[in-house]
Amino acid sequence: MEKARPLWANSLQFVFACISYAVGLGNVWRFPYLCQMYGGGSFLVPYIIMLIVEGMPLLYLELAVGQRMRQGSIGAWRTISPYLSGVGVASVVVSFFLSMYYNVINAWAFWYLFHSFQDPLPWSVCPLNGNHTGYDEECEKASSTQYFWYRKTLNISPSLQENGGVQWEPALCLLLAWLVVYLCILRGTESTGKVVYFTASLPYCVLIIYLIRGLTLHGATNGLMYMFTPKIEQLANPKAWINAATQIFFSLGLGFGSLIAFASYNEPSNNCQKHAIIVSLINSFTSIFASIVTFSIYGFKATFNYENCLKKVSLLLTNTFDLEDGFLTASNLEQVKGYLASAYPSKYSEMFPQIKNCSLESELDTAVQGTGLAFIVYTEAIKNMEVSQLWSVLYFFMLLMLGIGSMLGNTAAILTPLTDSKIISSHLPKEAISGLVCLVNCAIGMVFTMEAGNYWFDIFNDYAATLSLLLIVLVETIAVCYVYGLRRFESDLKAMTGRAVSWYWKVMWAGVSPLLIVSLFVFYLSDYILMGTLKYQAWDASQGQLVTKDYPAYALAVIGLLVASSTMCIPLAALGTFVQRRLKRGDADPVA
Amino acid sequence: MAKADLSAAWIFFFLTLPCVFHPERMLWLLFFLVSAIHAELCQPGAENAFKVRLSIRTALGDKAYAWDTNEEYLFKAMVAFSMRKVPNREATEISHVLLCNVTQRVSFWFVVTDPSKNHTLPAVEVQSAIRMNKNRINNAFFLNDQTLEFLKIPSTLAPPMDPSVPIWIIIFGVIFCIVIVAIALLILSGIWQRRRKNKEPSEVDDAEDKCENMITIENGIPSDPLDMKGGHINDAFMTEDERLTPL
Numbered sequence: 095m096e097k098a099r100p101l102w103a104n105s106l107q108f109v110f111a112c113i114s115y116a117v118g119l120g121n122v123w124r125f126p127y128l129c130q131m132y133g134g135g136s137f138l139v140p141y142i143i144m145l146i147v148e149g150m151p152l153l154y155l156e157l158a159v160g161q162r163m164r165q166g167s168i169g170a171w172r173t174i175s176p177y178l179s180g181v182g183v184a185s186v187v188v189s190f191f192l193s194m195y196y197n198v199i200n201a202w203a204f205w206y207l208f209h210s211f212q213d214p215l216p217w218s219v220c221p222l223n224g225n226h227t228g229y230d231e232e233c234e235k236a237s238s239t240q241y242f243w244y245r246k247t248l249n250i251s252p253s254l255q256e257n258g259g260v261q262w263e264p265a266l267c268l269l270l271a272w273l274v275v276y277l278c279i280l281r282g283t284e285s286t287g288k289v290v291y292f293t294a295s296l297p298y299c300v301l302i303i304y305l306i307r308g309l310t311l312h313g314a315t316n317g318l319m320y321m322f323t324p325k326i327e328q329l330a331n332p333k334a335w336i337n338a339a340t341q342i343f344f345s346l347g348l349g350f351g352s353l354i355a356f357a358s359y360n361e362p363s364n365n366c367q368k369h370a371i372i373v374s375l376i377n378s379f380t381s382i383f384a385s386i387v388t389f390s391i392y393g394f395k396a397t398f399n400y401e402n403c404l405k406k407v408s409l410l411l412t413n414t415f416d417l418e419d420g421f422l423t424a425s426n427l428e429q430v431k432g433y434l435a436s437a438y439p440s441k442y443s444e445m446f447p448q449i450k451n452c453s454l455e456s457e458l459d460t461a462v463q464g465t466g467l468a469f470i471v472y473t474e475a476i477k478n479m480e481v482s483q484l485w486s487v488l489y490f491f492m493l494l495m496l497g498i499g500s501m502l503g504n505t506a507a508i509l510t511p512l513t514d515s516k517i518i519s520s521h522l523p524k525e526a527i528s529g530l531v532c533l534v535n536c537a538i539g540m541v542f543t544m545e546a547g548n549y550w551f552d553i554f555n556d557y558a559a560t561l562s563l564l565l566i567v568l569v570e571t572i573a574v575c576y577v578y579g580l581r582r583f584e585s586d587l588k589a590m591t592g593r594a595v596s597w598y599w600k601v602m603w604a605g606v607s608p609l610l611i612v613s614l615f616v617f618y619l620s621d622y623i624l625m626g627t628l629k630y631q632a633w634d635a636s637q638g639q640l641v642t643k644d645y646p647a648y649a650l651a652v653i654g655l656l657v658a659s660s661t662m663c664i665p666l667a668a669l670g671t672f673v674q675r676r677l678k679r680g681d682a683d684p685v686a
Numbered sequence: 687m688a689k690a691d692l693s694a695a696w697i698f699f700f701l702t703l704p705c706v707f708h709p710e711r712m713l714w715l716l717f718f719l720v721s722a723i724h725a726e727l728c729q730p731g732a733e734n735a736f737k738v739r740l741s742i743r744t745a746l747g748d749k750a751y752a753w754d755t756n757e758e759y760l761f762k763a764m765v766a767f768s769m770r771k772v773p774n775r776e777a778t779e780i781s782h783v784l785l786c787n788v789t790q791r792v793s794f795w796f797v798v799t800d801p802s803k804n805h806t807l808p809a810v811e812v813q814s815a816i817r818m819n820k821n822r823i824n825n826a827f828f829l830n831d832q833t834l835e836f837l838k839i840p841s842t843l844a845p846p847m848d849p850s851v852p853i854w855i856i857i858f859g860v861i862f863c864i865v866i867v868a869i870a871l872l873i874l875s876g877i878w879q880r881r882r883k884n885k886e887p888s889e890v891d892d893a894e895d896k897c898e899n900m901i902t903i904e905n906g907i908p909s910d911p912l913d914m915k916g917g918h919i920n921d922a923f924m925t926e927d928e929r930l931t932p933l
Binding site for chain 2: 204205208209211212222226227228229266267270273274276277280281285412413416417418419420523525
């Protein structure tokens with residue numbers, strides 16, 4: 095008796111699973127950065143254009159392929175053409191790399207979440223030095239939030255070469271993170287379908303709460319005005335368009351095989367066109383929504399730091415000239431400075447080098463992305479809010495939900511082909527397969543908990559998925575349109591869902607999207623080649639800031655291996671199938 | 687020290703002069719001399735003198751009190767109290783503490799003299815005394831270490847509370863146990879379900895094998911001769927009973 099393929103209990107579970115996968119940490123920590131760098135409000139123009147031209151068509155394509163073939167990525171592409179099973183294998187390899195390093199972020203989120211139950215928050219105060227007369231030196235030079243991130247959480251080494259040992263605290267958190275992921279994928283779609291109700295909706299609850307709190311913070315409007323003031327001249331900058339295309343591409347999670355896996359558990363008559371549009375719109379809307387929250391928090395933090403800077407300057411002037419306490423305020427500071435400069439020129443010029451120029455603009459200009467934004471900038475803003483423990487718990491809980499939601503998609507991309515394959519699923523029950531995958535990933539992930547672990551994390555983050563994905567999606571689009579045949583695919587979809595495919599999708603699939611991907615690919619390659627040796631940011635404890643260093647030779651080899659191991663799957667599998675067929679034909683010939 | 691010697695010389699000179707001046711005027715002279723000594727002992731930058739800086743308005747805002755001579759008296763009392771805790775200095779009085787150069791900031795200098803009021807106490811003693819009682823002095827003025835500063839006397843910072851078991855481990859342990867229990871439950875229930883499914887199909891299969899050869903059709907109604915009731919009841923008539931009205 096054939097076991098029926100497990101299905102989503104209802105189409106809502108499928109939509110939630112896709113949203114939970116697509117809406118991830120990138121929406122929270124990459125989009126606001128891009129918005130700030132490329133013209134604020136005017137960045138929305140290339141973003142929405144790319145969404146319509148590139149995001150929606152490619153998402154629909156992947157969902158349709160998965161729903162039609164009703165198998166994971168390897169099986170689906172093998173059905174389309176036996177020479178293209180390498181595409182599926184490449185997807186699985188990339189998903190494997192991604193799940194290896196992505197769960198470390200969840201481990202960090204757990205670490206911060208557990209530390210949020212203390213008063214005062216551990217990243218709000220510097221620890222004392224040896225003889226209790228002052229604060230720790232590294233903490234003084236950097237800030238308490240940077241110190242907590244680089245020293246207490248990562249215990250980072252000064253360079254990639256100095257490995258250090260595995261830190262037991264992040265290792266425990268990583269173990270917990272993998273156990274939680276295992277708990278969610280244990281029963282396949284049955285358990286995943288229920289978990290995604292939470293991982294998709296809870297982040298929005300937290301974002302709404304944060305929006306209300308953020309907008310009522312002192313100085314939030316500064317940040318919002320700064321962000322949304324459009325700088326129209328950035329529209330002419332090609333980098334803005336390229337980054338918009340890249341952001342849409344990676345934000346939707348195309349090419350990993352997760353979307354194919356999710357769609358393969360659908361009823362064949364499911365209207366995946368509607369769902370594709372819904373998911374991509376919600377994904378972009380979430381990015382914009384999250385950046386509103388982020389910028390109100392930015393504004394609050396910048397205003398707070400600016401006012402602190404003014405207070406420090408006032409204190410310095412008050413102490414040097416023995417003025418009355420409380421006489422200097424933000425409004426009369428400039429006047430009094432002028433008066434003092436003229437009245438006591440020698441004394442003023444003596445202490446002049448110590449006076450910092452406080453500027454709100456320069457505080458707002460510090461654009462940060464990635465883990466720096468999530469774990470340093472946000473925590474700095476949170477520690478200055480009232481009832482900071484509550485806001486901290488909410489924020490890291492939201493990060494966890496976003497991260498685990500994306501991890502569910504990543505692991506589904508690896509597990510679906512494995513459970514589809516008859517060889518493996520006949521020997522092991524799916525609980526054991528999931529357990530093995532989680533165990534292997536957890537063991538390899540311990541590399542990222544070493545002292546130099548964050549540098550390896552950056553390598554994986556920057557290089558494991560970028561080029562390979564572009565190539566994979568390019569081959570996918572060409573395969574569906576030209577190898578399988580666009581007409582054949584269209585008639586398949588019409589038979590399956592009962593709806594005709596509009597001309598718009600056909601034009602995008604056959605022409606515009608592949609061209610866009612090729613241009614992105616060319617841009618990335620030329621960028622890497624022009625840059626020369628690749629560099630990375632290392633934390634210097636003695637200076638309390640980041641310094642740029644070159645990658646050593648073996649790190650470059652690892653980068654090359656990462657890119658090659660996924661991209662080479664495609665030609666190698668094609669070659670393998672070709673050789674297999676030749677051998678079979680060779681066997682058949684003597685008989686004929 | 688040199689100034690005190692000089693003043694002593696002047697006193698000696700006046701005392702050894704023939705009694706030209708009036709006794710009252712001599713007393714006035716003595717008074718001026720003594721205050722001159724005091725003024726010289728307490729000066730900005732003098733030996734063993736410390737500068738103090740208060741930021742009352744920063745600390746208390748609207749509830750700030752004005753700095754007047756009464757507050758100065760309290761300050762002298764607190765310093766004297768701190769000195770009395772030092773061994774060998776239990777005899778320090780409030781009048782031994784001298785304040786000078788009070789500015790609008792509010793900042794001033796102070797020294798602590800010995801009972802003869804000729805010398806100032808060594809800075810090291812004053813420093814250690816103030817450090818040990820800084821908390822009491824702060825509380826007397828409703829200030830803290832940032833708003834009541836003794837320049838050149840670094841304050842000992844209070845170390846943060848360090849519980850024996852870090853809090854994060856407790857929370858980690860709780861969540862870890864919950865997750866492990868949930869995983870174990872799910873795995874076990876999956877195994878039980880599979881065992882039940884494996885038993886059921888085999889029971890159903892056996893019954894089907896027996897029945898396949900033996901099902902006969904009577905009047906269009908298949909009856910099962912292997913019915914548990916041993917053939918006593920003919921299923922073809924079972925339903926008819928209910929149509930008979932009870933007697």
